Amino acid sequence: MTNRPQLKLGAFLMSPGHHVAAWRHSSATADLGSNFRAYADIARKAEAAKFDLLFLDDNLAVKDTSPETGSRSARAAFFEPITLLAGLAAVTERIGLTATVSTTFNDPYTLARKFASLDVLSDGRAAWNLVTSNTEVEARNYSTAPHLLHAKRYERAEEFIDLVIKLWNSFEDDAFVHDKEGGIFYDPGKLHAANHSGTHFSVAGPLNVGRSLQGQPVIVQAGSSEPGKELAARTAEVVFTAQNTLAEAQAFYSDLKGRMAKYGREPDELKVMPGIFPVIGRSRAEALEKFEELQELIHPAVGIRLLSDMIGGFDLSAYPLDGPVPELPETNGGKSRQHLLFDIARRDNLTINQLAKRIAGARGHWQVVGTAEDIADQLEDRFLNNGADGFNIMPPTLPQGLDDFITLVVPELRRRGLFRTEYEGRTLRENLGLGAARRTAATRVQGLQAAE
Known part of the structure; x- marks a missing residue:
């Protein structure tokens, strides 16, 4: 058994692959956005490979409806992520289930209830990727004109996440006693109403969902602006980010983790997992040929x-x-x-x-074209040199791009002692090394107030 540190892996399942022309490739499942069975197969493969989590992005609009370009894009129809993950929870057992949901066009109580339900349904495997919506086309779908300014979106997000955490802590871990003889369903002393009144929201609570095996969903955050980094340092447990060089990755990693102390947090309470778009061949020439084949389809x-x-x-x-x-x-x-x-x-x-x-493939994320050894070299270098705690894998096409990573790169990472052969536990928190979220509502809220 290796004593080397173990990196974390997420499978970022953008339908039908991350390359803008993925749907045109012969290996891609072009209708993945409406094909649950195909998603289920992909999820089971990722779980068999011991990935930490599945990651689903989202946006709240068909962003391009022009005849010239919109009709040529595969991003016109895709599953709502929480709904899809609820289905995938039934066909998997250990892999984490991460859904992107915006704070800009959602309600805290509804969001808290949906994610808490997914967390209980999956036996403690849910995670919420908090984002703020950033396009006018999304705003027009929610009777909002003009769209909230960037600073206001983050102001709303700050209050939103604090309220969601309060709601997730409505019941303590052992509140539900189910005492049939005594006629007590839950201990009233272990129920905590939110009683929240703020700038953007007024919510009494409590949430009508109990706590899961991991306590509450893992909080993921994807923004890398100054307000985004500050929000992540205060609240996030996983950060999905984009840097192209080791120096940029190290600077981001150090900056973000260096902000955590003022919120009473330790650096290992947050996992930095940048995105990587890998094009993998059994030789460098084959990898380059695969990449050029995709580029020709744009x-x-x-x-x-x-x-x-x-x-x-x-x-x-x-x-x-x-x-x-x-x-x-x-x-x-x-x-x-x-x-x-x-x-x-x-x-x-x-x-x-x-x-x-x-x-066109990585959309600004880190792109590596090469052999399994080349990919593993790059991941190892960034992981061991304080540039990342793990990586969110962005397959060029699905399912083939993920199959390539699982078949070729995962064994190489294991050969180097950098990736698990078995899950450490049942919940997402256990597998990420975060520990269970077992603080009571009162303790958690005191921590948030102390950081303000």
């Missing part, structure tokens, strides 16, 4: 539209595509990804067209 207008959306919603098709990425103002959209893409373009002197092709 419709030029679709590539430019993806970049336009990710860089802040500016229509880059109005600029010379073989010219430099223009100087653009900061938007009300996602700030960290806009800055990241600008940095890539400036660092590598890329044209608009070149940047669009560069991000």
Whole structure:
């Protein structure tokens, strides 16, 4: 048995793969967004490989309805993530189930109830990836015009998560005594109403769902802006992020974990798991051939539209595509990804067209094309040098891209003693090394208040 530290792995299941042209590839399940059986097969494979968690993204709109580009995109129809994960909970036993749900267009009580139910249903395997919605098209689906400003979205998110945590702590772990003879269903002394009255929400509580085997769902966060990092340092237990170099990863890792002490938290209470888009071959030539095959499937207008959306919603098709990425103002959209893409373009002197092709697969995340050994080398280097605690794997296509990682890279990581052969426990918290969330409502709320 190895004494080496063990990295964590998530399977980021974007339908039908992360490459913008994935659905056109012969190996992809083009209808994955409406094919539960295919998702179930993928989930069982990830669990058999001992992945820590499945990760589902989400957005609250069909972002592109134009005839030229929208009709060529596979991101027009896909499952609501909590609903899908409830189904996958029934066909898996150990793997974590992470759903992305926005604080901008949801209600804290409803969200707390759904995730608590998923957590109980799955025997303690649920996780909530907290995001703030960042597009006007989403706002228009929720009678919101104009969209909340970035600062206001995070202000709302701060109060939202505190309230959700209060609601998850409505009942203590041993509150439900089910005393048939005495006629006591739960101990009233172990029930805690939220009684929350804040800027954005007023909720009495308590939540009408009991606690799970792991206490409460794991809190995941994906924003890397300044407000996002501060929120993560205070509340998150897993952070999904995007850095392209070891130096950038180390700087983010050190910055984020360095913020935790002022909230009374230890660095190991949070796992940093950056995304990686791996294209894997049995030789480097084969890996490159696989990547180029995907790149050839990109419709030029679709590539430019993806970049336009990710860089802040500016229509880059109005600029010379073989010219430099223009100087653009900061938007009300996602700030960290806009800055990241600008940095890539400036660092590598890329044209608009070149940047669009560069991000067509990884969308600004870390991209590695090579053999299993190449991939493992890169993961090991970043993991052992304080750049990550684990990784969220972003398969280029599904199911083949994940199959390649499981078949080729996982054995190599195990050969190096870097990844488990069996799960450590039954709950997601146990497997991530976070421990059970067993604090009472009063203790948890006191901790939040002390950090304010």
